Amino acid sequence: MVTSELENSKIETVSTSNNMALNNGLSQNNVQSQSDDKHFSYFSLYIVFQIIGLLLIFAVGFWIFVFRGGVGFSESKIIFNWHPLLMTIGFVYLFANSILHYRTFRHKNKRDLKNQHAIIHGCIIILILLAGWASFASHLYNNPPIPNLYTLHSWLGVVTILMFLSQFIGGFMSFLYPGIAVQYREAIMPYHVFFGVFNFALVIATSLLGLCEKLIFSLKDEYRTFPNEGLFGNFIGLLFMVFGGLVVFMVTKPEYKRHSKPEDSMLLSQGSE
Template sequence: MRPSVFFYVTYVLCLCLGLLCLLFVSCWRSHWRGGFSWDGTAQQFNWHPVLMVSGLLVLYGNAVVVYRVPFTWKQKKHTWKLVHAGLMLLALLLSVLGLCAVFDFHRGVHIPDLYSLHSWVGICTVVMFTFQLVLGLAGFLLPCSPLWFRSTLKPVHIWMGKAILILSLTSCISGINENLLLTLNGTNGEPYNSLPMEAKFANSLGILIVAFGLFVFGILSINKWQRPETDRENVHLLLTEDST
């Protein structure tokens, strides 16, 4: 099965949108919010949106579509399982580091943790992501994992993967809005409702994040772009199911 030109166009646009998300969030925090450091100040907080967008959204989104890339179809699926798991692990590490940045900043300036809807959704996303990763490693990479467990886990794994992406998009969008309301309606800068340049730029970042998520879901929704089921593991799985 050969993928259409439409797939390549969609995938390249998805990659470009992901890179633009990283560029925009980095420029926003460096140009308008004072850059980056790790000293408990607002410059440490700037790492939080950059790391969360990088890990929980862009890297995660690319990890969930890695099986759809055509040049992987003729290679061993186990190899790409390792790539998928490695990308997911790196995404989780970046997300945890992003949480450390904001929690440490809160302690330094005596701001309470987990008081907003954004923080509740964000922490639930990371917890669910951790649970998903542990289940995935146990179910699909451990040689001792029974085939019945893998077949039972697969639809749950797929559903959780999509749910985490939705939660990630929600967390990023709500975080942008919350940060603009807090910073631009405070003592620094123009009011948010006057739509200064920073607000326009951050709102554009939000649109790019939504567009990236839509492209990822678009790639996942087209069945003919799935990896062909030709691996030995899938054959053994079908034989096991037929014999039960």
């Protein structure tokens, strides 16, 4: 009788620990499958994001080459056309890719991601400078010359570019070189993220204003008659808006955030996170 009770209690203990192991395994599986679901939903959106982004660049290129005479260095109007094309490639498409970089390549080493995040932003600065030059040069070479910085678009453009440059210098000095103490980095990070996303939203607003004024300047009264260029330009505006909304959604959704990995804290303790 005593032996059988002992055996029973042994069986219970074994089955309880088996159950716990099973439960643990199940909950780990659940966590794993939930995180797989999140990655799946992120990557499905990422494919849509790439399609819309590339379509946007293609649409701006199509508008410039089919309706606006293409790009070149010969006359004022043709020089100007570099401006929307380079701004769209650099300040809209590459910027979006750079702010999503940590989320897209979540399994990569943090130091590599940080270097790439900084390098992409550096490339964007070069494209912005070229695009800005195209606009200023086209105003200068126009006969008679067009005054600079008189529109709301150009004012917002200057603010957006200055904000981007400050964010770049601030991000570089805080997180890359020379780098600041860990507790200050942690305190700064929410502001870095907020101003990064705000800056991107401003880029979309500035591009929409620029596009709108270019259509009005070029088409004048014809805009009211629903010409092909006007309709196509409006379609590009919608693409800017959809692209902007999608990027802000993907970069602010907490579930898509890259989680720290053990080697990240090693980098932190070595002061090189």
